[in-house]
Amino acid sequence: MIQDIIQFPFLQNAFLSGILIGFIGPVIGVFLVVRRLSLIADTLSHVALSGVAAGLFLQNKVVQPINPVYVGMVFSIAGALFVENLRRWFRYYQELSLPIVLASATGLSVVLISLADGVNRDLFGYLFGSLIAVSRTDLMIVALIALLVLVMVVLLYKELFYLAFEEEAAVTSGIPKNTIHFVFVLLVALVIAVSMNIVGILLVSAMMTLPVAAGLQLAKSFKQVFVYAVLFSQVSVLTGLVLSYYFDLATGGTIVVLAALLLAGVIFVKKMVTWAKGSPRSPRKIRQV
Amino acid sequence: MSQEPIIELRDVTFRYDNRPVLEHINMTLNPGEFLGLVGPNGSGKSTLIKIILGLLKPQEGEVRLFGQPLSRFKDWSRVGYVSQKANSFNTGFPATVFEVVSMGLFGKMGLFKWMGKKEKEKVYQAIETVGLSDYTRQNIGQLSGGQQQRVFIARALVSEPDLLILDEPTVGVDAYSVAQFYQLLDNMHRKMGVSLVLVSHDIGVITSRVDRLACLNKKLFFHGDPEDFSEQQECILNQMYGHDVHVIEHNH
Numbered sequence: 001m002i003q004d005i006i007q008f009p010f011l012q013n014a015f016l017s018g019i020l021i022g023f024i025g026p027v028i029g030v031f032l033v034v035r036r037l038s039l040i041a042d043t044l045s046h047v048a049l050s051g052v053a054a055g056l057f058l059q060n061k062v063v064q065p066i067n068p069v070y071v072g073m074v075f076s077i078a079g080a081l082f083v084e085n086l087r088r089w090f091r092y093y094q095e096l097s098l099p100i101v102l103a104s105a106t107g108l109s110v111v112l113i114s115l116a117d118g119v120n121r122d123l124f125g126y127l128f129g130s131l132i133a134v135s136r137t138d139l140m141i142v143a144l145i146a147l148l149v150l151v152m153v154v155l156l157y158k159e160l161f162y163l164a165f166e167e168e169a170a171v172t173s174g175i176p177k178n179t180i181h182f183v184f185v186l187l188v189a190l191v192i193a194v195s196m197n198i199v200g201i202l203l204v205s206a207m208m209t210l211p212v213a214a215g216l217q218l219a220k221s222f223k224q225v226f227v228y229a230v231l232f233s234q235v236s237v238l239t240g241l242v243l244s245y246y247f248d249l250a251t252g253g254t255i256v257v258l259a260a261l262l263l264a265g266v267i268f269v270k271k272m273v274t275w276a277k278g279s280p281r282s283p284r285k286i287r288q289v
Numbered sequence: 290m291s292q293e294p295i296i297e298l299r300d301v302t303f304r305y306d307n308r309p310v311l312e313h314i315n316m317t318l319n320p321g322e323f324l325g326l327v328g329p330n331g332s333g334k335s336t337l338i339k340i341i342l343g344l345l346k347p348q349e350g351e352v353r354l355f356g357q358p359l360s361r362f363k364d365w366s367r368v369g370y371v372s373q374k375a376n377s378f379n380t381g382f383p384a385t386v387f388e389v390v391s392m393g394l395f396g397k398m399g400l401f402k403w404m405g406k407k408e409k410e411k412v413y414q415a416i417e418t419v420g421l422s423d424y425t426r427q428n429i430g431q432l433s434g435g436q437q438q439r440v441f442i443a444r445a446l447v448s449e450p451d452l453l454i455l456d457e458p459t460v461g462v463d464a465y466s467v468a469q470f471y472q473l474l475d476n477m478h479r480k481m482g483v484s485l486v487l488v489s490h491d492i493g494v495i496t497s498r499v500d501r502l503a504c505l506n507k508k509l510f511f512h513g514d515p516e517d518f519s520e521q522q523e524c525i526l527n528q529m530y531g532h533d534v535h536v537i538e539h540n541h
Contacts, residue, residue: 034382158395158403165382165392168372172342173396173448174365220428221385 004245013134014198014251015241020146021195021207022237026215026229027153028191029208031184033216034164034225040185041205043083043098044076044192047105049201051075052126053112060116068126069138072201073193079105080189084182129200129252131244142194149187156180161222198237200252207233210259214266232262293356294319295452295484296341301350303336310336312508314350318452318501323478323485325499325515327492332506334488335373338456341486342370355451366397369445369453371438373460373488380430386440387425390415393447415447416440419473435466442473453477454486471498 005011032038054075055068079101086097113123125133134142153160159180162170171177188208195204215228240255296318303311311333318324328334339345340352343359352359355367390412391404398408416425419439424432429440438458445453455474459467475498477483489495496502496515504511 034379155401158392158398159400161384161388162392162395165379165384165389166372168344169370169444170392170395171344172365172368172370173393174363175396216381216383219383220426222383222388225383 009136010132010134011245013136013139014131015238017134017139017142017194018198018237018241018255019234020142021191021198022233023230024146024149024191025195025199025204025207026211026233027226028149028188029212030215030225030229031160031164032188032208033212038205038209039095039098039102040083040188041192041208043102043105044079044189045196045201045204046102046109047079048072048076048189048192048196048204049126050105050109050112052123052196052201053109053116056120056123057112057116068122069193069196072126072196073190076189076193077186080185084185125200126196127200127202128250129196129198129203129255131241131251133197138197145190145194149191152183152187156183160184198251199255200250203252203256206256206259207237210256210263211236214259214263217263217266217270232259232266236262292320294353295322295355296486297351297353297356298337298341299351299353301337301340301347301352303333303340303345303347305336309507311340311347311505314505314509316503316509316512318484318486320451321478321482321484323474323487323498323500325495325502326486326488326505327490327495327502328505330490334490334505335456337505338454338486338488341454342368366448367451369393369448369450371441371445371453371455371458373456373458382430384429385426386416386421386429386432386443387412389429389440390443390447393444397448411447411449415443418446419443420469433463433466435462435469438462438466438470439473442470446477450483452484452486454488456488457490458487459489474498 005015029038029041032041049072051072051074052068055066055071058066058071059068083097083101086100087094090096113119124130159170159175162173162175163177163180167177191208192204195207199207211229211231211233212225214232215225218228219225236255236258240258241251243249243258244251244254294317296316298314298316301311301314302309314337326334326337336345340347341354343362354362355364391408393415394404394408394411398404404412413422413425416422419442421432421436421439421443424436429437432440442455442458445455459470462470474485474487478485485499487495487499492504499515501513502511502515503509
């Protein structure tokens, strides 16, 4: 395997960008999960899909050599801003903005895909992720965005943490909620856009939620959630890449299935430990009278 | 400390979708005072607090904090706030007592800064003040309701505020913890000179502890000494509620 990585640049690109995405995905995901906004990842990935479809359409019909991933990136950023505005519009039904945008974006994607001559191999790669899709330029972009995300999260850590824990109190202490939220949603959009090549549009949100869900089971502090989430994420990305290379499996799917198995394993072990300790909190069947 | 009032409300009126919630409220809190704000459910107590904290904007009237109009007030670290909702936060949130109390310093520290040694020391001290030193690294979800409430008070205290606002802080807290809680407030008020606003729907408990009392039900029905209040109690309450009321005295 290591020889292959040295020999084939495309594998280097895939592994390096996998490691980077496996790092920033859960870092951003922690804040999404604790704010109960995990669905934003799904929504924005569908918006990115419509961007990719638009990119493919331009590529096929307007003969311009344009990378659909960048169109997807522009779309997901625009989508992020749109969701924010819609949330303010539906003040009493804020979560409604997500299915609205998700459904509209999916509809637009399907129309654009049909205009761009339907499902081809390229589209399949974007949807489900692919080992060979990552070029050296893509890797550079992923690295740049990963750096940006990391720097922003470190700089805004305490504000993001306080807002996630108790928004009202955070605002009264003088934290500029709207600005922070705006920057954060932009970061989410960027992470989704750069994760498309490896994990695929339909599976991007899994990278932001599954490792975090597993991390939540074990963490004793907020900082520990990050440590565990990144750890689980790296294990699933690296193992997933190796397995998909040797057994010719869909890369994104393999990674996500592994992340789901890890989560199931963590929950199982935790239950066993609770059960072994005989804690009164362990689930018991209550007989209905 | 300057002698200008800490909170000054002048003729504040607030409507929610044209429904009046507060009408022509005039109120002051002087340095070092302990003000009890009482009123029935839905009387606008929490709305008034939100206006003082700048979370809601009144349609009419003026609010001043530490002598500055609210629109220009920036020094929010001088104000500590313990909300009603502190009791019903997400108990599954993965944060330790230390992490939650630290939040109280975030606003004061400003953007792009991380906690240093000095800040951590302050956090430990605030945790000690509320008597939770043994729980510093515990997850907040594992504490009892009374302990959680003390964590939120530590969070409000850690920035060494001159004003502490508590909105129904004892809801859902057991009687023993409530007694401890009032002890803590007394200490802060007497020894640290913190000015306090305590919101409650329970008139009996708070009249014996505060320096000044404000009774609110859309309008301000009384604003002054608790002793004067006791004398005119029935009259005021009848006006306020619109019918006969009997106050049950508790002596915690």
